[in-house]
Amino acid sequence: MAINRLIFDKIEQLSVPPKVKNLLKRVLEIEEQLEISGTKKDHFRNYDHILDSFAKDDEIITFCNEHDRSQE
Amino acid sequence: MTDHKNKLAISHVTLKNFRAYAGQIEFDLSLDPQKTITIIHGEMGLGKTTILDSIYWCLYGKERSKKGDMATEEGIVNTNVLEDLQIGGKNETSVEILLHDEEGVRYKIKRTIQFSKDVDSVDRVSNKSIGGTVPSGITFLALIEFHYLHPQGGSSDWQIFTKPDKVHDEIEKIFPEVLSSYFLFDAELLNEFFYTEADEHVKNGIEKISGLPILDDARDHLKNTARQIERLVADKEVSTKPLADDMEKMESAINEYKEQREQTNLRLEEIKQEKKAIQEYLRQHDDLEINNLQNQMDSLEETLVQLTSANKQNTERIEEFLLYYTPRMLLRNTLSITESKFQEWEKQGKIPLAVSKIALQNILNSNPPTCICGTILDEGTPNREKIDSLMSRVVDSSLIQHITVGRSLLSNVLSTTEFVKLGKELAEIKASRGQFNKLHSEKKSARDAIQKKLNNHDLEEVQNKTKVLHSLEQEEIRLYGDRKTFEERIDFGENELRTLKRKFDAMTGKSNKYQSEQNKARMARALSSILEQCRKELVDQLRILTAEKTTKYFLNLVSKKSDFSKVEIRSNYQTLALDNNEKIKSLSAGQSCCLALSYIAAIREIANRDYFMIIDSPLHNISQEERVEIAQSLPRFIPGTQITLLVQDQEYTGHAQKKITGQEIPSVRDTLLKNKSVWREYLLEASKNKNDAVSNTSIREVKGDETI
């Protein structure tokens, strides 16, 4: 089903770079598509694919690395 | 591509050969924003619920709820139609619905099962698309059509989709199946609220319908993606494989501890609520106060025992008085007559003077000297002189002595039974008894009042609850301990995981060969972590939001709204109505129905779906009075939303009388017709076969002034 706007509103409120917000929304959209189409086995492929497309974005990578390290 | 619409209503439904309906039936539903209610009613078993099921089937291609084993189910195709099919013959079962949004007709969905008979066969086979068993000689073909009219398009610009997957996607966008029970539902769901089994449903509603499962899935899939990337790297870099395995095991263990911690938290929350309730009870039934009351009670009981004993003595006094004085009082005149006779006999000389020497001496020795008749015998008085003279003459004899004693006794009786004296003495004793009685009555009243207070307190219950409280506190301490342990293990696990990851990263980072994979894995973990944080915040937010919206609808729908302040949804998804003191109020069946409907309306609002609502037997299990109250409130409940009620005759047209006053309670029909909120009424009617069994159901519109 369609992602409730509350989730998107929440993402907008996060203190993360806009690119990360967009990436999060993109991830959720993929999830929604996969759910509708019922092709659950494609999750890794789809996620891997989108991560690939952002893997060269320095801003995103730096943020995620920092975030990952801050969780440690 | 279709766009998701916020407001949709069904304008027309056509059923053909679907379950109880042989042949075609069709009916319209209200598009009138003022008169939003359509009624379809009929006796039980005629196919009311089938209408709900048919719409569901049309949307999703499956049955709403399978109650039995498919092997015994007849399926959706009307059995008479199947049985009447000749070899080479064809027919079809279909359901078509037409949907409107604010701008006009928007969708047409038609689902069809075509069937043809090839051979006669007595064998039966299961058929999934039919949802039951069918004769094996019949072939079935499932078809679906999804028609969409673009808002900017003309009447001929319908887009039509017939591929099942495509249609499924389109329908899922508009009517997600997970949402279906918020526009197509029945009394069973409403009953869950009455029996407080709704927690799971509320949880599902809040989390799933509001989209959280997508967030959960995304979070988990991202984590899995990170793990898989690392696994792939480990597969390539054999030396890292054990590390990757360990990381996977550690993550699994951490997740398990997190789950246990979550369960512990839920139980702690429950304990908190239970403790609160008990503490409130104990506050109202203070131990100290009970003991004080008990002491007062004991003191009063003791006083009453003493008073009863004293009263008994009083009673004995009266008894003695009556027993002694009654005959003497009655014989007083007789005694006087007897004494007169003795005096006369004395004069006649028949008896010597009623004196003895000793008696005379005693008289003279008394101070002052007083005769037995009471005359004072002072020196020099004539009577004294007579006595003095007698002293020298009197002769004792036993008879005379006895007569003397007798007369003395009788004289004594006379003197003690003076009427005024008797009356006064009795009155005094009775007054004393009266005082005792009054005091006894006062003390008894005081004791009864305290007993009543004590009864309200129920010391045993206080003791029980104190025990339960103690037990809960013990459990709470234990659970805090458990939670601490889980957190320590989670911390430890996460530290270990980080260490393993560092090692893994170090091993894979030795060359830039896996830099990209590392970045992706980190990205995936970071995004997963952010989504987790989002989820935590959203859950509470959504729960509160749902409670607020449910409150809004509830206070609009329930009849005695002044009894309630709000609806609360707890962290364990227990949904409760609170009174004006914010205490949990137990609900009647009708009020629970209102709560359920309000929750449904709230979820629809949050999900931003003001769609049609079709409810099967919503008023089935509640009293007539409450049915009417809900019927009165229904039109303003969700203004402008299309509501279709599938109701049984008794539910809809039944009357009742108030038990105490005998006042007539109108029917739901009369109430709805009176407030002019019903757009149209339909009646399901049965036709019977030669064996008097129901062979088919038909539907017809009920005229406005028709009595049914």
Add this chain to the structure above:
Amino acid sequence: MSTETSKKLTVDWPDLVSYDLSNDRIASYYSDREGVTRKRGSIFYDKRLLDVFLVAMAIGKQKGYRTKLEKKSRSMPTNALREEEIWLMTSIALAEENSDLDILTKPEEIVKICEEYANTGINTLITLDYNTSLSDPLQPYEKFFEDTLQEISST
């Protein structure tokens, strides 16, 4: 109140005082096993049958007529009478219209007179007892006493 043990006059009194055994109602009332002296709530509960007799006798005397006994019960021992009570009975006999001093030498006559007066008065006692309630057992007797007191004192 005199509680002395009885001293009879110079001649022996009859051993026993009687009630009318031929009257079932009276016999039942006097019954030692199940009569008024065995009835909780009665003023005569656990008292002597002689107490019943004396009150009945006084009531009968106050009414002013005697009722012959058909069949004597010979059940109440006179040696249980107190001296004062002996003289109440004697007084009744002496107060009879044609009585003379020599009745003192005929105690059986005294007893007979008193028995007959008691036989008259017993019905009033039975009625009083019938009106007794457990919640206020003395009330009928109190009322009788007060009413009679008023009546006698006003004549």
